[in-house]
Amino acid sequence: MAGTLFLIPAPLGDESIAWLPASEAAKVLHIRHFVVEAEKTARKHLKALGVSTPIRELAMSTLNEHTKPADVTALLAPLLAGEDVGLISEAGCPAVADPGAQLVALAHERGIRVAPLIGPSSILLALMASGANGQCFAFHGYLPVDAAEKAKVVKELEQRSRQRNETQVFIETPYRNNALLQQLRETLAPTTRLAVACDLTLPTETIVSRLVKDWPQAAPDFHKRPAIFILHAA
Numbered sequence: 352m353a354g355t356l357f358l359i360p361a362p363l364g365d366e367s368i369a370w371l372p373a374s375e376a377a378k379v380l381h382i383r384h385f386v387v388e389a390e391k392t393a394r395k396h397l398k399a400l401g402v403s404t405p406i407r408e409l410a411m412s413t414l415n416e417h418t419k420p421a422d423v424t425a426l427l428a429p430l431l432a433g434e435d436v437g438l439i440s441e442a443g444c445p446a447v448a449d450p451g452a453q454l455v456a457l458a459h460e461r462g463i464r465v466a467p468l469i470g471p472s473s474i475l476l477a478l479m480a481s482g483a484n485g486q487c488f489a490f491h492g493y494l495p496v497d498a499a500e501k502a503k504v505v506k507e508l509e510q511r512s513r514q515r516n517e518t519q520v521f522i523e524t525p526y527r528n529n530a531l532l533q534q535l536r537e538t539l540a541p542t543t544r545l546a547v548a549c550d551l552t553l554p555t556e557t558i559v560s561r562l563v564k565d566w567p568q569a570a571p572d573f574h575k576r577p578a579i580f581i582l583h584a585a
Contacts, residue, residue, distance in 0.1 A: 352433055353430050353431055353433060353461070353462065353463045353464070354429065354430045354431075354432070354433050354434045354435040354436060354463070355430075355435045355436075355463070355464045355465075355466050356430060356435075356436050356438060356454070356455065356458045356463055356464065356465045356466065357378065357379050357382065357435060357436070357437045357438065357466050357468060358438050358444070358445045358446060358451070358455070358465065358466065358467040358468060359371075359379055359437045359438065359439050359445065359468055359470070360440075360443060360444045360445065360468060360469070360470020360471055360472070361392070361393075361396050361439055361440055361441065361442050361443060361445075361470075362396065362399075362442065362471065362552070363442050363443055363471050363473055363551050363552045363553070363577070364442075364550065364551075364552055364553040364577075365552075365553055365554070368552055368553075370470055370471050370552070371400065371468065371469070371470050372469055375468045375469050375470065376400050376401070378466070378468065379400070379402070379435075379437050379468070380400070380401060380402050380403050381403060381404075381435070382402070382404075382435050382436065382437045383404050383408070383409055383410060383434065384409075384410045384412075384429040384434050384435070384436045384437070385397070385409060385410065385411050385412070385436065385437045385438075385439060386412050386413075386414050386426050386436060386437070386438045386439070386451070386454060387411055387412070387413060387414070387438075387439045388413070388414065388415050388439065388440050388441040388445075388449065388450070388451070389413075389415070389441050390411045390413060392441055393411065393439045394406050394409070394411070396439060397409065397439075410429070412426050414426060414438075414450055414451055414453070414454060415450055416450055418450060418453075420453065423453045423454055423457060424457060426454055427454070427457060427458065427461060427463070430458065430461075430463050431461070431463075438451045438454060438455070442473075442577075443470075443471055443472055443473050443474075444467075444470060444471070444472045447472065447474065448474070448490065448492055448522075471551070471552055473548070473551050473577070473579055474490055474520060474579060476548065476551045476552070476579075477520070477546070477548035477551065477558075477579035477581060478518065478520060478581065480546070480548055480558045480560070481518070481544070481546035481548065481558075481560050481581045481583070482544065482546070482560050483518040483544055483546060483560075483581050483582075483583035484516055484517065484518045484583055484585065485518070487515065487516060487517045487518065488517060488518035488519070488520055489511075489517055489518070489519055489520065490520045490521070491508070491519065491520065491521040492521065492522060493521065493522060493523065493524070494521055494523065494531070496527075498534065501531075501534065502534065502538050505534070505535060505538050505539065505582075506538060508521075508582060509538075509539055509540065509543055509582060509584045510584075512543075512582060512583055512584040512585055513584040513585055515585075516585035517585070518581060518582070518583045519581065519582045519583070520579060520580070520581050521579075521580050522578070522579060522580065523578065523580065525573075525574070525575045525576055525577055525578065526574065526575050528547075528549075528573035528574060528575075528576065528578050529572065529573055529574050531580065532547060532570060532573060532580075535563075535580070535582070536563055536566055539563045539582060539584075540563065540584065541562065541563050541564035542562055542563070542564065542584075543562065543563050543582055543583070543584040544560065544561070544562055544563075544581075544582065544583040544584070545560070545561065545562070545563050545566065545580075545581070545582050546558070546559065546560035546561075546580070546581040546582075546583075547559050547560075547571075547573060547578055547579070547580055547581075548578065548579045548581070549571070549573050549576045549577065549578040549579075550576050550577065550578075551577075551579070555576070557571050557573075557576075559571060560581075
């Protein structure tokens with residue numbers, strides 16, 4: 352009988368914050384095999400969770416953006432042998448904007464049980480706090496790097512939001528956050544809602560959601576801080 356693939360959310364920041372309910376953590380404390388995005392941070396997360404097996408004895412396989420699709424199938428081996436496996440992203444929910452989705456898809460194809468655990472999702476936390484439409488939304492990942500191309504995409508997303516009453520959610524490389532915010536303020540219509548949720552779940556958490564015309568001139572500094580950007584034009 353095959354094992355279960357547990358999808359284990361990782362903290363969005365400080366390990367001292369309890370990021371999994373005790374009832375969820377209890378489901379994975381026995382696991383010895385893990386598929387992780389980054390081994391160093393995964394070991395840190397698991398130690399904080401209180402996994403019963405000594406950390407040095409855990410089996411760790413890496414699945415990240417550099418993993419070849421042909422190599423993902425091999426990661427199913429412990430599951431097919433009857434062992435439970437934990438999938439852990441670098442931060443937040445595995446398989447959401449994360450290469451772990453490849454493993455989840457393969458597990459379903461092989462009839463392996465997939466068990467998602469309750470934990471932090473920066474996308475949903477930001478959407479909850481934005482005041483934008485939470486019944487219809489789309490996550491787009493990263494926008495283009497080129498400024499002209501990015502402006503074009505932003506206008507397209509704004510138009511889509513206006514036509515469909517659909518909230519648009521995206522992210523940026525942290526060191527370009529401030530530049531993106533400035534471009535959004537210059538590109539979007541004054542009556543479009545723009546929200547930025549930064550350092551979610553951390554003591555430095557900052558959430559600003561205003562119509563573009565009402566954004567404070569002295570906006571918070573989002574440089575090198577993990578942030579979610581949201582626009583809603585309907």
